[in-house]
Amino acid sequence: MRTRDPKKRAKNFLEVSLGITETQAVKEAKRCLQCKRPKCVEGCPVEIDIPRFISMIREKDYTGGLQVIREYNLLPAICGRVCPQENQCQGGCILGKKKTPIAIGALERFLADYEAAYGDAEAPVKAKPNGHKVAVIGSGPAGLTVASDLAKLGYEITIFEALHEPGGVLVYGIPEFRLPKKIIQGEIEYVKSLGVEIKVNWVVGRTETIDELFEEGYEAAFIGTGAGAPRYMSIPGENLNNVYFASEFLTRVNLMKADRFPEYDTPVKKATNVAVIGGGNVAMDAARTALRLGAKNVYIVYRRSEYELPSRQEEVEHAKEEGIKFKYLTSPKEIVSDEKGYVKAMICDRMVLCEPDPSGRRRPECSGDEFTMKVDQVIMAIGQASNPILTHSVKGLNLWGGGYIEVDENGATNLPGIFAGGDIATGAATVISAMGAGKRAARAIDSYIKSLKVSLRKKRKPSAAK
Ligand SMILES: Cc1cc2nc3c(=O)[nH]c(=O)nc-3n(C[C@H](O)[C@H](O)[C@H](O)COP(=O)(O)OP(=O)(O)OC[C@H]3O[C@@H](n4cnc5c(N)ncnc54)[C@H](O)[C@@H]3O)c2cc1C
Numbered sequence: 001m002r003t004r005d006p007k008k009r010a011k012n013f014l015e016v017s018l019g020i021t022e023t024q025a026v027k028e029a030k031r032c033l034q035c036k037r038p039k040c041v042e043g044c045p046v047e048i049d050i051p052r053f054i055s056m057i058r059e060k061d062y063t064g065g066l067q068v069i070r071e072y073n074l075l076p077a078i079c080g081r082v083c084p085q086e087n088q089c090q091g092g093c094i095l096g097k098k099k100t101p102i103a104i105g106a107l108e109r110f111l112a113d114y115e116a117a118y119g120d121a122e123a124p125v126k127a128k129p130n131g132h133k134v135a136v137i138g139s140g141p142a143g144l145t146v147a148s149d150l151a152k153l154g155y156e157i158t159i160f161e162a163l164h165e166p167g168g169v170l171v172y173g174i175p176e177f178r179l180p181k182k183i184i185q186g187e188i189e190y191v192k193s194l195g196v197e198i199k200v201n202w203v204v205g206r207t208e209t210i211d212e213l214f215e216e217g218y219e220a221a222f223i224g225t226g227a228g229a230p231r232y233m234s235i236p237g238e239n240l241n242n243v244y245f246a247s248e249f250l251t252r253v254n255l256m257k258a259d260r261f262p263e264y265d266t267p268v269k270k271a272t273n274v275a276v277i278g279g280g281n282v283a284m285d286a287a288r289t290a291l292r293l294g295a296k297n298v299y300i301v302y303r304r305s306e307y308e309l310p311s312r313q314e315e316v317e318h319a320k321e322e323g324i325k326f327k328y329l330t331s332p333k334e335i336v337s338d339e340k341g342y343v344k345a346m347i348c349d350r351m352v353l354c355e356p357d358p359s360g361r362r363r364p365e366c367s368g369d370e371f372t373m374k375v376d377q378v379i380m381a382i383g384q385a386s387n388p389i390l391t392h393s394v395k396g397l398n399l400w401g402g403g404y405i406e407v408d409e410n411g412a413t414n415l416p417g418i419f420a421g422g423d424i425a426t427g428a429a430t431v432i433s434a435m436g437a438g439k440r441a442a443r444a445i446d447s448y449i450k451s452l453k454v455s456l457r458k459k460r461k462p463s464a465a466k
Pocket residue numbers: 082083084137138139140141142143160161162163166167168169170173174202203204205224225226227228247250281282285312387389390421422423424428429430431432434
């Protein structure tokens with residue numbers, strides 16, 4: 001895939017990857033073997049008919065190809081950009097055994113971008129209302145998927161979103177240089193065009209409780225509130241000035257436009273030497289954002305080796321090209337203050353890798369050796385936790401792992417009419433897994449409401465006979 005020049009792009013927020021051309025897309029599609037039992041589909045959490053959309057690219061039927069994807073996946077322009085394809089569809093592609101797997105993500109993105117640039121897709125026809133109302137809490141990929149799948153069945157859907165813009169992590173977490181905001185806005189407009197209403201600045205659990213929503217006539221509620229609360233390491237110095245939780249740092253820039261302070265009035269502290277703790281997508285995004293804000297040296301500090309980095313491969317490659325420095329087998333032990341309470345250094349343990357832990361990755365242990373890094377900003381990107389505002393307001397809701405919602409395979413909680421999915425049920429995961437959970441929950445909510453209708457009919461029958 002074509003990308004912008006690393007030196008230039010490290011100074012701005014323009015999208016780094018430029019996608020593939022039509023000629024490249026058709027050529028790549030022709031490499032596909034059109035397998036009878038396609039392993040790529042097995043690797044996709046929403047089971048997109050990948051060979052079918054690829055065959056349409058061969059025939060240059062791009063609108064048809066996109067329609068195939070949209071049958072399974074509401075957000076192709078987004079998934080084509082941010083899905084960890086190397087571990088999912090592309091990871092399964094049979095061609096990957098001997099040669100290069102098909103660039104499925106790039107093809108998905110090509111179709112979505114082609115449609116946005118030249119497409120003539122008609123606006124979706126709104127379904128005939130079926131007279132039932134469902135509340136969706138949170139407008140991330142899980143909430144958007146439930147909302148659109150149910151709207152297509154005729155449900156009246158309202159999404160309640162705590163922030164002032166819908167989109168969840170897609171707008172507040174993932175930076176513009178990886179996922180331009182206009183792409184998300186386009187996908188959200190599509191959801192709205194199905195008749196979905198989105199109420200922003202609405203914190204369910206504070207502005208209104210779920211019980212109150214039920215009193216207003218909603219017959220079911222889906223909770224897709226994500227995992228956006230901070231998680232720290234519990235080491236000395238974490239409360240010093242210039243220590244950020246990655247999501248806060250990213251939200252300030254992505255959503256509140258802190259990079260354009262004072263034009264926008266949310267500031268973010270700029271620094272010269274920045275340490276980002278963690279090795280996932282969040283860490284890469286925070287590091288590359290710090291670089292774009294003007295830092296001279298940005299370090300990814302990760303306690304395992306390069307081999308175990310959980311981030312998407314492409315993001316690691318892009319980060320390296322831009323000049324991010326990687327400190328592997330390193331774990332912070334203490335953040336050191338200057339006389340004014342600001343970060344001035346970080347003391348770190350050197351780690352060694354031992355036997356694999358339950359996650360399958362080799363467990364890091366202190367080697368007994370330590371060293372000091374001169375940094376003036378530390379950004380924690382070691383994972384996120386669930387936010388308790390909503391879960392604590394729902395009496396009797398079963399939780400696991402200190403705050404995630406317990407659900408069955410269809411997203412049903414232990415309380416009738418309340419469903420959940422995405423990061424709030426699984427812990428921090430991926431866009432496509434949140435969408436998969438949304439799809440399953442939409443089917444379950446439809447069955448639940450239909451079963452309510454049946455039991456109401458049964459109840460009414462005797463009185464009707466009188
Ligand atoms: C910086 C970052 C980078 C990432 N990069 C990738 C990537 O490259 N690829 C990938 O697949 N995944 C990535 N992820 C993970 C992915 O974004 C999440 O797994 C996914 O967004 C989860 O979707 P969700 O719908 O469950 O929740 P979210 O996207 O978190 O959305 C939840 C929404 O609920 C709202 N909300 C919370 N509480 C309330 C309340 N009480 N009332 C109303 N609304 C509420 C929130 O404001 C938010 O808008 C990344 C995550 C982060 C943080």
